Amino acid sequence: MNKVRFFWLYAALAAALLSLCCIGLMRGSVQIPLRDVARILTGSFDGREAWRHIVLESRLPQTLTALLAGAALAVSGLMLQTLFKNPLAGPSILGISDGANLGVAVAMIWLGAASYLSTILAALIGAGVVLLLILWFSRRVRGSVMLLIIGLMLGYLASSVISILNYHASADKVHQYVMWGMGDFSGVSIAKLPWLAGFVLAGLGASLLMVKPLNALLLGDAYAANLGVNVRRTRFLVLACTGVLTAVVTAFCGPISFIGLVVPHIARMLTGTDNHRHLLPVTLLSGACIATLCSILTVWPGSNSLLPLSAITPIIGAPVIIYVIVNRRNFHYFQ
Amino acid sequence: MSLPAAIQTRSLSIGYPVRGGGKRVVHAGLDLALEAGCVTCLLGRNGAGKSTLLRTLCGLQPPLAGEVLLEGESLRTLSPAALSTRVGVVLTVRDYPGGITVYELVSLGRYPHTGFFGSLGVADHAVVREALGAVGIAAKADRLLSELSDGERQKAYIAKTLAQECPVILLDEPTAFLDVPSRMETWETLRRLAHGRRKAVLLSTHDVESAVRMADRLWLLPETDPEGASGAVLCGSPAEMAADGTLENFFGVRLPQGGF
Numbered sequence: 001m002n003k004v005r006f007f008w009l010y011a012a013l014a015a016a017l018l019s020l021c022c023i024g025l026m027r028g029s030v031q032i033p034l035r036d037v038a039r040i041l042t043g044s045f046d047g048r049e050a051w052r053h054i055v056l057e058s059r060l061p062q063t064l065t066a067l068l069a070g071a072a073l074a075v076s077g078l079m080l081q082t083l084f085k086n087p088l089a090g091p092s093i094l095g096i097s098d099g100a101n102l103g104v105a106v107a108m109i110w111l112g113a114a115s116y117l118s119t120i121l122a123a124l125i126g127a128g129v130v131l132l133l134i135l136w137f138s139r140r141v142r143g144s145v146m147l148l149i150i151g152l153m154l155g156y157l158a159s160s161v162i163s164i165l166n167y168h169a170s171a172d173k174v175h176q177y178v179m180w181g182m183g184d185f186s187g188v189s190i191a192k193l194p195w196l197a198g199f200v201l202a203g204l205g206a207s208l209l210m211v212k213p214l215n216a217l218l219l220g221d222a223y224a225a226n227l228g229v230n231v232r233r234t235r236f237l238v239l240a241c242t243g244v245l246t247a248v249v250t251a252f253c254g255p256i257s258f259i260g261l262v263v264p265h266i267a268r269m270l271t272g273t274d275n276h277r278h279l280l281p282v283t284l285l286s287g288a289c290i291a292t293l294c295s296i297l298t299v300w301p302g303s304n305s306l307l308p309l310s311a312i313t314p315i316i317g318a319p320v321i322i323y324v325i326v327n328r329r330n331f332h333y334f335q
Numbered sequence: 336m337s338l339p340a341a342i343q344t345r346s347l348s349i350g351y352p353v354r355g356g357g358k359r360v361v362h363a364g365l366d367l368a369l370e371a372g373c374v375t376c377l378l379g380r381n382g383a384g385k386s387t388l389l390r391t392l393c394g395l396q397p398p399l400a401g402e403v404l405l406e407g408e409s410l411r412t413l414s415p416a417a418l419s420t421r422v423g424v425v426l427t428v429r430d431y432p433g434g435i436t437v438y439e440l441v442s443l444g445r446y447p448h449t450g451f452f453g454s455l456g457v458a459d460h461a462v463v464r465e466a467l468g469a470v471g472i473a474a475k476a477d478r479l480l481s482e483l484s485d486g487e488r489q490k491a492y493i494a495k496t497l498a499q500e501c502p503v504i505l506l507d508e509p510t511a512f513l514d515v516p517s518r519m520e521t522w523e524t525l526r527r528l529a530h531g532r533r534k535a536v537l538l539s540t541h542d543v544e545s546a547v548r549m550a551d552r553l554w555l556l557p558e559t560d561p562e563g564a565s566g567a568v569l570c571g572s573p574a575e576m577a578a579d580g581t582l583e584n585f586f587g588v589r590l591p592q593g594g595f
Contacts, residue, residue: 085430212453215439216446218432222395227446227499228419274434277453 006278009270013285017067020292024063025055027296029304058186061193062295066185068200069249070259070291071284075207076242077260078267078283082214082276083238084138084147087324090261091246094151097257098158099130100250101181105162108177109169116192116251120199123251127243130154135239183254183309185295196252203245204284210238214276256309258317259294263287265324290316340368340404341503341535342392342422347401349384349391358399361387361559365401365568369537371502374522374529376546377539378585379556385539386427388556389505392537393422406502419447423496425489425506433481437491440480441466444498466497469532470524486517493524504528506538510545518542522549543586547573555585 025037032040032051039045040055077090084094091097103126104119111118137150166174180187188196213234216224221231249256267283268274294316298307347365352358361384369375369392377385390396392403394410403410405421413421423444432440444466445459455463467473470490480488489509496504506525510518522545529536529551537554540546546553553576555569569581576582 209451212446212449212451215435215453216443218435219440219443220426220430222390222424222426225395225415226393226419226422226424227443228416229446230415268434272434273436273439274432275439 062186065188066291066295067288070287072200072245073260074263074287076245078264092257095154098155099126102158120251123247127247199248211276258313262317342369343404348399371535372533373551375552376550383556422503423499423501427508438476444495466494470494503535
């Protein structure tokens with residue numbers, strides 16, 4: 001693909017993201033015209049106070065959260081797929097989300113922690129433990145399918161510990177945890193948003209700095225080492241980066257499946273390359289677009305409540321993965 | 336020969352550390368010299384330690400004892416970045432990234448020479464194009480690796496090594512999985528690089544017949560006994576070794592049905 005086509009691809013993705021954000025701000029239980037949304041955002045709106053409140057306190061944080069979370073999960077998925085040389089790797093498949101989940105469950109139910117900083121910390125610890133286990137197993141298990149199965153098993157283990165925790169917890173704590181576990185972009189208030197944005201932007205920035213070593217890792221560890229890459233350090237940095245991105249998103253939005261797994265595939269179809277120089281930014285933008293779209297779809301027409309995100313992402317994700325697997329001969333990256 | 340050795344080993348022991356602090360020695364006391372401008376072929380049966388030796392010579396695996404000298408400098412004192420401009424490898428890895436082009440693969444050979452973001456300068460592009468031309472794959476530069484035949488892909492990997500601009504190229508069974516024409520082309524490419532560009536080329540193979548006809552030097556790696564004792568590595572030119580019966584002895588004993 002040449003430079004001109006990449007330029008148009010980036011332009012199209014940016015335009016799609018912008019329009020999806022506008023739709024996200026307009027649509028809801030109350031329809032607000034785009035002109036008024038623009039006035040509210042620029043501070044020149046002098047109409048109903050309720051509209052200003054809806055846009056600034058509810059829809060704007062929800063849209064921005066979706067955008068950040070989608071980009072974060074998609075980029076983590078891509079980095080994990082490159083690191084494990086497995087196109088079916090992803091934060092939710094390898095049990096990293098479940099690890100973060102367990103961390104939050106322990107913090108919420110057992111320790112009774114309520115502040116979002118302790119939730120983030122708990123999610124980070126949980127995700128970090130699973131990442132280290134996966135890394136440990138990846139040295140001992142040959143074959144990437146086996147590693148995926150170990151990831152699934154770790155996920156099941158985490159879920160069963162969560163169930164046991166739930167069994168012994170009081171009803172209101174369980175309710176609080178179950179609501180969080182549905183996955184939700186609307187739970188992040190405008191006050192908490194800078195925390196999410198700070199962590200996510202730091203993680204995404206770090207991932208963009210790793211384009212060169214990620215490309216070398218495509219060739220395999222031995223070739224990468226021969227090119228002068230410090231493979232052990234690079235692997236650690238990639239895992240730390242994916243761990244932070246996944247854990248922070250999970251802590252704020254609950255477990256979100258499929259985005260990390262699916263978006264890198266969509267990005268590969270769009271770009272036709274494994275070269276991270278373009279694949280990584282396109283994955284980032286596509287992740288933001290798709291998560292914003294999912295966030296829009298949680299608003300059921302004519303209803304006041306939001307559908308859980310966990311009901312939407314598989315509808316978009318599962319068909320793409322089935323399509324990719326069925327047609328894998330046509331996709332160069334499956335060889 | 337009056338030429339300085341591209342790689343020299345001094346009482347080198349190769350093998351693996353095993354659990355509990357022990358070592359599994361595959362070969363000990365190796366004193367080898369790899370010469371520039373020659374294609375040297377490493378022959379030996381499966382399990383004789385060909386891959387272990389190659390991996391040790393390029394620093395992918397630490398020696399158990401002794402040392403490896405690259406143009407007189409100890410491997411131990413070279414940084415990974417410096418090492419990557421001295422020795423390039425082509426391995427028998429059957430999985431490759433299907434979704435990058437030949438040009439992108441060869442560009443990755445510039446990894447040690449480019450900056451933080453890996454952007455290629457004008458000079459780097461020139462080296463990449465030159466490497467593509469040298470192995471005769473320039474016409475397929477924009478193809479994805481998944482669209483190539485096994486032989487073409489092997490050439491692309493050799494071009495990647497050339498773009499690294501190392502004086503030494505090590506190849507682990509580069510002709511395995513190739514059909515006969517691609518095998519011969521790969522041999523021709525390696526001979527051209529060794530003779531024309533004074534590269535030191537060391538490759539392992541099971542294809543004894545081609546090795547005897549095409550290589551300038553042979554290293555015959557004997558099998559290790561269970562006790563860990565092994566015979567010396569036999570070095571020489573194919574013609575000498577065929578004339579004095581070394582080849583026949585080496586393979587005749589191991590291959591009772593007549594060797595090659």
